Amino acid sequence: MGADLLKAFPVETRRLLWLIGLVFITVILFQFIEFPKGSALWSLFSRGEVPVPKDLSLVGENSTSLSSNLSSPSVTDTSIISEDRNNSLVGLDEGRNGSLTLEEDPEPGNITELNSSSIDTRKEEIALPPEDNGNLSLAPIEPSVAPLSLPHNVPPNLSMELSTPPPLLPPPLVHVSEKKPKSKIYEKDVLTLSDMSEELIQNYLSPPTMVPRWSSKVDKDLVLAKQLIENAPPLNDGLYAPLYRNASMFKRSYELMEQMLKVYIYKEGDRRIFHRPPLEGIYASEGWFMKQMESNQHYVTKRPREAHLFYLPFSSRQLEEALYVPNSHSHKNLIQHLRDYVSMISTKYPYWNRTEGADHFFVACHDWAPSETKRIMANCIRALCNADVKEGFKFGKDVSLPETYVRKARNPLRDIGGKPPSKRKTLAFYAGNMHGYLRPLLLQSWGNNIDPGMKIFGSMPRSKDNRNYINYMKTSKYCICPRGYEVNSPRVVEAIFYECVPVIISDNFVPPFFETLNWESFAVFVAEKDIPNLKNILLSIPEKTFFRMHMRVKKVQQHFLWHPKPLKYDLFHMILHSIWYNRVFQFRPK
Template sequence: MGIEFGYMSLVRVKSVLLMAGATFALVLFAQLLELQGFKSLSSLFSAGKIELRQDSFIYHNSSSNSTYPSVLDAANINVADLVSTVAEVSDEMVNGVSNVKGDSYPENIKKFGDTSNDDDLDPEDELPSNDELELNNNTQVLGVSKDNSSKQENPPEFELPVLNDTSKSDFSPGHDIVIGPAASPPLNLLSLTNSPENLETNPGNDVNSTALSTSRMGKDAEDLFTKNESPKIQKVGLSNAVNDSSVSSIPATKERVKEPKRMVVSISNMNDMLLSSYASYKAVKPRWSSAVDRELRNVKSMIENAATIEKDSQFDVSLYRNFSAFKRSYELMEQILKVYVYAEGERPIFHQPPLKGIYASEGWFMKQLKSNKRFLTKNMNKAHLFYLPFSSRELEIALYVPNSHSRDNLIRRLSDYVNTVKAKYDSWNRTDGADHFLVACHDWAPAETRKIMANCIRSLCNTDLKEGFQFGKDVALPETYVRSPQNPLRQLGGKPYSQRRILAFFAGNMHGYLRPILLNYWENKDPDMKIFSLLRKAKGEMTYAQYMKSSKYCICAKGYEVNSPRVVEAIFYECVPVIISDNFVPPFFETLNWESFAVFVLEKDIPNLKSILLSIPKTRYRLMQQRVKRVQQHFLWHSRPVKYDVFNMILHSIWHNRVFRT
């Protein structure tokens, strides 16, 4: 009996041990599965998706309650930490989730009749686009991606022209760059163009950043462009989990980044390129001649031989490249120009563009042209120009699939439209579209129209030379922020120059790589430099519009793309615009002498911004501010077009290029 009891006890002990072992194995297996699942979920469902293109570095806060990019406290960043390669990303949208407030798809967009008081908002908050940031194979990212399915976009099929240059940058490609860990959230886009070349050789009396030597820069700026330094960059692999509140615990590796040398075309070189474009351009020979061609050749001759006008009671002639030619060209446009508008195309992509927000230029132009009896014709044989009446903004709203990272269906829709026109009419086929034009303010418009409308005159807000903008053919379209369609001139004007106490002002979202750098140098650093991220309404505090009306200089720093509504806003509020956006072609470039009323600062010279502005004599500033007030008439929308207003100036730029391409 004792033996039998002992045997049964041994069996029970073995059973217990076996069950315990099996349980332990199951626990280990479950933990392994949970760990793998966590990594997968972290990769697939992270709220802060990151997609980039062109060797850029960006981080979006993974907090589910925030659609704003996180910005690193300026105190935690070294100057050298801010240098990286250029991010070429389209403005305003990441994976269907806006970087700015108030964005949504059509059902939630503010209606035409909404006249809520939004005069004090950052202009890029109003009607942002649904954009994606793309990632290529050469990119390392701070953060975790939802997936690796982002579509790589092909690089541009062109290069900037090589210009004669004897002035080199302080800093050459191939540096290692360090973005060190910090206790606060990482910078939205820790990226700056490597070695932007200073092509300014003859600044003359014009004000721009190249007029100052690098010896005037502070120590931080010298460190930024020192050749002998070898900073490193710490990057986070895509498989690492990110703590929402800090990145200091993320393991990082050092990796050398080979950066392509990027050419920066100065405003003076743009002037030369514009002139050479007229001399070198070879017009598309029509398949058959017409009376219109002969008429335009006569117009060209009359403009070239216009009588010299040295003074004019209505205009400051110094605002123009050639005032005599401009005035004669404008007069001939009013007398002769006829435009045919295609009726084809379904709404809202065609014939129904936005009239409010940052894309309003394309809407107001279409609305006012279609109601203009002077310029319209229904006889194709009499038309000098043919208008393709689509809205780049409505095209994106209607057809872009969130998270698809593809614009193929948008391009296909435009291609189908062109094919319809070609099949139905001979007008396109006569010149292969060279006498056709479009007006588009969306950031994607250059890429969408680059091939299918290659010969057309393209009036674009995004006038980046890297994106294929062509002098002598394409037209720089003003990006105008219309807050009230019923009263587009609301709050027009500002204080006289003697009452503008603030040296410089900027406020806006941290779009792109440049603005965080601007804030790192100047936010809360100098009482004369009112540089902010977002302004919030608070009792007793100055509003966005009040700052612009009270500042001497308004900083127009690029966002994700080179264009910004702040350029026109500065003129609207009679503030001298300071444009910080390399390779940006400003509006009406073929007509206006921008250096007479605006300041151009190279992106690399942000550390020297205050010195540049203070170097401008008071008499020069006063003259520039007066010229801003004089040039303002060319940038204003009216309920009905007014002579020399923005509608007529857009049309004149298109007419001008049509005449000189004949």
């Protein structure tokens, strides 16, 4: 039978069969050696676990590796990010046995946690700090969320933009100002109000701010708010338009703030410095704002993922009281304390790292606040009493905070108001300590009763409740507000409080709420060099113009008042609105 088979197949056919068999055996042996499971058939047909290389990092299109700035220095586990069929992001955790387990997102809208204790050190750094429970929180990558419902009048292109899902991995942080040349306006020794307005507009059109590392669902609110503010309907009633740069936009922005804004307040901090602000004296603005912000139930949220802004509640006054060494002339320990605080916040929470603090803000009235925060909090929205262009104030980002002198915390509205214009017989009044270089020049030019219409004094004799000082403000047409050691002065708000037209003599001072108010409609600005000509400048103002300015001072007064319980358009809401407004217009979506 064997001979019959040999005759049935030619020699060439037998050789072909042997060759096919040899190839098959070779393939089997090759796969046996190469596949990690040790079985070629298993590797080809198994639906079981997927092999994982030993060195596994976050991968994806245009991926960027993680930093070593995490809490655990040891490296035992690694993690990758995967995208499921529904485009929701989940974590894959590689255990010690080399197998992968799929970790489901426990709640829609929440960020998936990875169970690894640390991640490989990489050259390119993106800090992703751990959550409170000790597990690594993959904060930069959020699952896609349903698009925000839009009003019927929102253009279709905006709707498409808002519904765009976030990228798989966050790109490196980009600071737009690095590409934008510094404005030539700052080359001037003295910036006029027109110069400031020009810079403000330019920074709104092309904001020098951070592009977020990763997208957040609250970003859609900011994009929508900007669109609605820019297309605000004409003002019909409620506000006196001449007081504002654009009354329609201000009203629409204020309404959107009431509807949308959520603020998260950090609870950490040394109690000597954080959460215990002064409520009386010339630094009361930071105290009253902190007190009313922390007790607010409308704007404050306990869920940081829904916050548009993050409040750093430190008191610049209490920082100086607690840490400054008298006569040391050094602020290094104060700056170091703030640096440690920011480091703690950025390590404990992921929110600072998303924008390097661009969606964080603080309110500070001490003269030293600009220099103490210009580096470690440079990206924050800084609400500063010492709003000096030459000290790094950024138009469109920072906020000029009104310096308010509160004499009685129990009754901040005591003695408000003043005489009508017809009964204000004194042309101009000033009294105060000779701080800085400017006030001695003012006293030299107009003090010592040189002119009966110019009541310019040094320190006035003490009287009960400072009655003499208040009476002069209540009966003068113009109240002189010269700078002291720094550009700011509480007399600006005092003049408005007592319905006296403020005369601001302070070069490069950014007046409060500059992004909202039209200051030239109710205040007079005099260059420092023009002090010898001060009386002629005031006399050149027509009487009708003075009456109109006085009326406008009374109307704008509502924006500069502290109330035990905040009221619409009052000082608390104006500060918060300016912070909100700047955040909306400085935000640059991914």
